[in-house]
Amino acid sequence: MMDIQRSVVDEDLAVIHCEGRLNMVAAGSLRACIEQSVDAGQSRVVIDLGAISFIDSSGLGSLIAGLKKARQAGGNLRIAAATDQVLTVLRLTNLDRVLRPHLTVEEASSGW
């Protein structure tokens, strides 16, 4: 299971904190949360993956969907604080090219 919490940081910036396993059970919730954020005007989205212990292809799919949604609205989506398993899967799928891992939420939240 995964817990999701969205914090509006700025007029156009939100940070979504995730905790648990980002698998097919949780992917839909994250996707919906990102869409909500973009629809509410926060099209710059930072996903805090610091407490995500595991991601699978469904979870990656939700991040990609969120990335596209944010870009369509003129924003972007960044990921931060990813753990080893997440970083490895990102690298193996080459998705680190479009979802460049940021070390911290603070780093990801600045310099858009």
Added chain:
Amino acid sequence: MAGDSGSTSPDRDAVYEVAGVAVPGSLDQLHDLMTQVGDEHPAVAELDLSMLETAVIEIAGNLVEHGRPAGAVSYHLRLEVLPDRLEGLLADSGEALPEGCRPGGVPENLVAAAGPEEPPAGPMPDGRLLADSPRGQFPSDVLEELADDDMPDLLDEDGRGILIARAVLDELSYCRRDDANTWRMVRLRRPAGAAST
């Protein structure tokens, strides 16, 4: 759950099994089993175990999504910790995988060679999906080595599951036999401190 098939293994403590119905909620019990393996085998490198877990969840997720009849497919995972490798066998009672869900396709003659069409239907007579055959007896003649495919386009939202499973494993094979789909997943154990995947 753990070790209850130990009679077939020289190392009782190194065999773990779990069975269930292929629905999204059941993925958690596979995750939990992996956590248990890690707790009970601290010598197994965390990365090796997490990569096997990645593969198991991808293959099981594939089953949850594409297994037919939907919501009524039983699965049985056997996980073995060996000195040189981690090995998972995931069997399910579902229909033969449709072409699109097979890793690179399994030729018809391979399916035909895999065993009689009937009986038994579904699980083993005692309700298990995996026969008590040691891993050495896994039918190597019907193993399908996966062909190389490229990852989908970077902005595609799906289509990566099997490819990820293959990338994190040293061996991934599929066979259709005795009315069951069986996946064999092998992750060789890296020496302590070894880098990368």
